[in-house]
Amino acid sequence: xxINFNLNGKVVELDVPPDxxxxxxxxxxxxxxxxxxxCGLAQCGACTVLVNGQAVRSCVLPAASAAGxxxxxxxxxGSRDAPHPLQAAFIKLQAMQCGYCxxxxxxxxxALLQENPxxxxxxxxxxxxxxxxxxxxxxxxxxxxxxxxRQQQDKERP
Amino acid sequence: MTxxxxxxxxxxxxxxxxxxxxxxxxxQQSSAAELPxxxxxxxxxxxxxxxxxxxxxxxSPGKCELGQGVQTALAQIAAEELDVDMGRIQVLTVDTxxxxxxxxxxxxxxxxxxxxxxxxxxxxxxxxxxxxxxxELDTLPAKIAVRNGVFTIDGAMTPLDYWxxxxxxxxxxxxxxxxxxxxxxxxxxxxxxxxxxDIPAKAxxxxxxxxxxxxxxxxxxxxxxxxxxxxxxxxxxxxxTVMDSPGVxxxxxDGSFLAVVAxxxxxxxxxxxQLAALCDWKHATLPFDESSVSEWLxxxxxxxxxxxERGAVGSSGIARNVGRSYSRAFQAxxxxxxxxxxxxxxxxxxxxWSHSQGVYPLRxxxxxxxxxxxxxxxxxxxxxxxxxxxxxxxxxxCDAALIAMQVPGRPIRLQWSRADEFLGEPYGSAMTTxxxxxxxxxxxxxxxxxxxxSGSHSTRPRGANGAGRFFxxxQLAEPLAxxxxxxxxxxxxxxxxxxxxxxxxxNHRVTKHxxxxxxxxxxxxxxxxxFTNVFAIESFMDEIAHxxxxxxxxxxxxxLDDQRAIGVLNTLRExxxxxxxxSLEAPAGxxxxxxxxxxxxxxxxxxxxxxxxxxxxxxxxxHALCAVDVGLVINPDGVINQIEGGIIQASxxxxxxxxxxxxxxxxxxxWVSYPVLTxxxxxxxxxxxxxxxDELPLGAGExxxxxxxxxxxxxxxxxxxxxxxxxxxxxxxxxxA
Numbered sequence: 001x002x003i004n005f006n007l008n009g010k011v012v013e014l015d016v017p018p019d020x021x022x023x024x025x026x027x028x029x030x031x032x033x034x035x036x037x038x039c040g041l042a043q044c045g046a047c048t049v050l051v052n053g054q055a056v057r058s059c060v061l062p063a064a065s066a067a068g069x070x071x072x073x074x075x076x077x078g079s080r081d082a083p084h085p086l087q088a089a090f091i092k093l094q095a096m097q098c099g100y101c102x103x104x105x106x107x108x109x110x111a112l113l114q115e116n117p118x119x120x121x122x123x124x125x126x127x128x129x130x131x132x133x134x135x136x137x138x139x140x141x142x143x144x145x146x147x148x149x150r151q152q153q154d155k156e157r158p
Numbered sequence: 159m160t161x162x163x164x165x166x167x168x169x170x171x172x173x174x175x176x177x178x179x180x181x182x183x184x185x186q187q188s189s190a191a192e193l194p195x196x197x198x199x200x201x202x203x204x205x206x207x208x209x210x211x212x213x214x215x216x217x218s219p220g221k222c223e224l225g226q227g228v229q230t231a232l233a234q235i236a237a238e239e240l241d242v243d244m245g246r247i248q249v250l251t252v253d254t255x256x257x258x259x260x261x262x263x264x265x266x267x268x269x270x271x272x273x274x275x276x277x278x279x280x281x282x283x284x285x286x287x288x289x290x291x292x293x294e295l296d297t298l299p300a301k302i303a304v305r306n307g308v309f310t311i312d313g314a315m316t317p318l319d320y321w322x323x324x325x326x327x328x329x330x331x332x333x334x335x336x337x338x339x340x341x342x343x344x345x346x347x348x349x350x351x352x353x354x355x356d357i358p359a360k361a362x363x364x365x366x367x368x369x370x371x372x373x374x375x376x377x378x379x380x381x382x383x384x385x386x387x388x389x390x391x392x393x394x395x396x397x398x399t400v401m402d403s404p405g406v407x408x409x410x411x412d413g414s415f416l417a418v419v420a421x422x423x424x425x426x427x428x429x430x431x432q433l434a435a436l437c438d439w440k441h442a443t444l445p446f447d448e449s450s451v452s453e454w455l456x457x458x459x460x461x462x463x464x465x466x467e468r469g470a471v472g473s474s475g476i477a478r479n480v481g482r483s484y485s486r487a488f489q490a491x492x493x494x495x496x497x498x499x500x501x502x503x504x505x506x507x508x509x510x511w512s513h514s515q516g517v518y519p520l521r522x523x524x525x526x527x528x529x530x531x532x533x534x535x536x537x538x539x540x541x542x543x544x545x546x547x548x549x550x551x552x553x554x555x556c557d558a559a560l561i562a563m564q565v566p567g568r569p570i571r572l573q574w575s576r577a578d579e580f581l582g583e584p585y586g587s588a589m590t591t592x593x594x595x596x597x598x599x600x601x602x603x604x605x606x607x608x609x610x611x612s613g614s615h616s617t618r619p620r621g622a623n624g625a626g627r628f629f630x631x632x633q634l635a636e637p638l639a640x641x642x643x644x645x646x647x648x649x650x651x652x653x654x655x656x657x658x659x660x661x662x663x664x665n666h667r668v669t670k671h672x673x674x675x676x677x678x679x680x681x682x683x684x685x686x687x688x689f690t691n692v693f694a695i696e697s698f699m700d701e702i703a704h705x706x707x708x709x710x711x712x713x714x715x716x717x718l719d720d721q722r723a724i725g726v727l728n729t730l731r732e733x734x735x736x737x738x739x740x741s742l743e744a745p746a747g748x749x750x751x752x753x754x755x756x757x758x759x760x761x762x763x764x765x766x767x768x769x770x771x772x773x774x775x776x777x778x779x780x781h782a783l784c785a786v787d788v789g790l791v792i793n794p795d796g797v798i799n800q801i802e803g804g805i806i807q808a809s810x811x812x813x814x815x816x817x818x819x820x821x822x823x824x825x826x827x828x829w830v831s832y833p834v835l836t837x838x839x840x841x842x843x844x845x846x847x848x849x850x851x852d853e854l855p856l857g858a859g860e861x862x863x864x865x866x867x868x869x870x871x872x873x874x875x876x877x878x879x880x881x882x883x884x885x886x887x888x889x890x891x892x893x894x895a
Contacts, residue, residue, distance in 0.1 A: 041829070043576075101494055134807065
């Protein structure tokens with residue numbers, strides 16, 4: 001079936017099998033690296049993307065249900081030339097080991113910061129309850145999100 | 159031009175000539191035994207280092223980036239010896255096409271092995287290039303310094319740099335081992351918290367992981383199996399119905415090995431689901447359950463060996479004897495990315511991309527099972543999520559290779575499902591231990607009798623003979639012979655790793671009971687037996703200290719003669735007194751644990767603050783403090799990151815993790831049936847590094863596992879007065895204790 005949606009600010013249109021999960025369409029058809037396959041069961045959060053600003057698990061979301069919506073992946077947040085504050089903070093605080101969970105965590109954090117620009121550490125931890133990290137970088141990750149929130153606030157301050 | 163003769167004269171000493179000149183024929187022939195192990199095995203300098211055009215130094219280690227930051231630490235060592243900035247160094251992944259063979263990236267030995275080789279190779283490369291520059295500049299090598307790859311004389315830049323003096327074959331020569339490495343007091347890069355070179359690409363989702371490889375014409379494959387590699391398959395219906403499913407290219411069946419290949423990934427997933435519905439699997443039932451596995455291990459056929467003995471256990475002067483038993487369940491690596499591999503058969507050549515910890519040993523095993531000669535197989539490492547030991551990576555590589563052999567011409571990308579990983583990976587073996595100690599009138603432990611029962615921690619598919627250890631190897635119509643399980647001897651040890659006490663007890667005896675067949679696949683998981691053995695020893699020490707109303711740190715120190723072990727305990731004590739955790743709500747407690755990993759690696763002492771809910775049995779991990787001594791620190795932040803991760807992962811093992819068992823075998827197949835600690839549950843961690851610049855650098859990856867487990871159990875005992883000796887410390891065990 002043909003679907004179109006807005007991906008990182010650009011309209012994409014493509015033909016995919018009707019039951020394809022958004023994750024496979026993003027990774028394989030659109031060749032994006034950021035959403036990761038971790039479980040296919042919406043349990044680990046590695047595949048998290050934003051759909052209309054909400055953090056969703058792309059491994060269980062049918063691509064068809066993204067039709068006509070705004071989909072944002074990590075690639076749409078920032079780049080080496082213009083990093084998102086979360087990406088800059090993750091690098092500054094070296095907030096990963098293997099980095100496989102980073103995508104989903106940064107996307108969940110991006111959704112959190114949209115709702116709550118200055119979350120407490122506890123609020124960050126509870127917002128990430130659906131994102132697993134197996135290397136144990138949790139402490140740095142929480143600090144990096146706090147740091148990004150501060151940077152974002154500073155930038156927006158007149 | 160300066161001739162060699164004038165150089166010798168200028169240097170003024172024949173001895174110096176032998177010390178600094180790498181060109182001497184006798185040095186070329188010098189014994190490989192003088193070289194670091196990895197360099198002796200891979201002597202050509204250009205195997206390790208290349209100078210590429212445009213000012214780049216290409217470093218090619220034989221150790222894999224597993225998310226532990228090894229590429230950065232090795233780049234620091236090379237940058238230091240070469241006097242170049244980190245920005246000039248690029249690090250290649252391990253590839254049997256060109257990399258040095260350093261076997262496995264395991265056991266926290268990359269800095270000891272690869273680091274030592276690179277240090278010496280880089281020092282030698284620098285000396286060779288300095289001499290070439292000296293020739294061109296008509297001066298003495300001793301007058302030349304290097305600043306970021308540019309030669310300088312008396313602090314002034316010359317027009318020459320590494321890249322202008324090197325010729326095509328300059329580094330095609332054997333390391334001599336005769337060039338002195340840089341003095342540690344001149345280090346600038348080593349010892350600094352250089353940023354990890356792999357992190358930006360991960361933060362921007364560039365091509366990093368094996369999952370990001372998209373080869374032309376690539377097909378997607380899935381395997382269809384249960385968790386039991388001995389299970390025999392019969393199909394209830396013809397597989398033709400699945401062949402008609404959209405996108406399916408091939409169904410591969412060999413004995414009980416079953417896989418499906420499709421054009422699109424979701425088509426492979428769907429077809430695998432359809433195939434699974436047609437499968438009947440027959441296999442033996444498990445002879446134990448979760449509660450009886452310890453007892454079963456003690457009764458099972460075992461190879462029994464006394465692995466350490468000092469003095470005569472059972473001597474006189476014992477005031478009291480204490481016997482205690484400690485255990486842990488089967489546990490999973492539970493890597494976040496289920497294993498994947500890409501295999502591409504082109505004629506009689508096969509290329510396999512894998513996140514294995516050892517592509518060289520993998521190559522021999524793949525060649526064997528694919529029926530190819532080893533030179534026809536190339537294995538290339540590609541990153542995945544952290545593996546923490548021997549997870550499903552090699553098995554997935556084998557699966558991909560078997561499928562690719564049936565589908566020549568197109569690359570096959572095999573992706574395991576979450577359940578494939580949980581059910582198929584080799585677990586960390588269940589273990590049980592027993593300590594019988596004799597204590598004298600002075601409250602000092604004088605007799606120490608330690609028994610450990612465990613499955614193997616070493617079943618990697620190493621080379622052709624190891625091919626029978628692949629999951630799929632036992633499924634084939636003609637299964638490969640399974641080699642005997644590995645039994646790593648002391649001083650490293652497998653199930654008996656860290657079973658030899660680090661304490662100076664007058665008499666000790668340590669007995670290993672290796673149970674070769676524990677009915678579930680088991681192999682190396684981070685720290686191997688050290689996790690359970692340190693948990694046991696450090697729990698026991700805490701029990702005795704508490705019974706004697708002694709301070710747990712003082713009690714340990716009075717049994718220690720190793721000053722570095724005493725050092726981490728004293729540092730931990732300072733951290734504990736300085737800690738601003740305030741008063742914890744009751745029932746709360748603090749416990750400690752300490753060990754020197756492998757009795758030869760890093761020293762690590764951990765304190766954990768816990769709060770226990772007596773009604774639910776839930777343990778809340780509040781705050782961990784840690785003192786660590788890894789000798790010379792290559793990258794302080796890298797070590798801290800590894801230790802933080804080690805403490806958090808071991809916390810999860812300790813309070814939560816166990817492979818659930820039923821009659822059919824393992825029943826944990828997802829994150830619900832194998833839960834791990836979440837962001838809301840992990841402790842805060844503070845690490846203090848003790849710098850020991852004059853000691854050898856040691857790996858940090860596995861040092862914290864055992865001490866963390868003991869610290870938590872000891873803290874729970876302080877908080878509740880209840881001693882739990884079986885891991886994990888589940889709420890049910892806390893309630894029942």
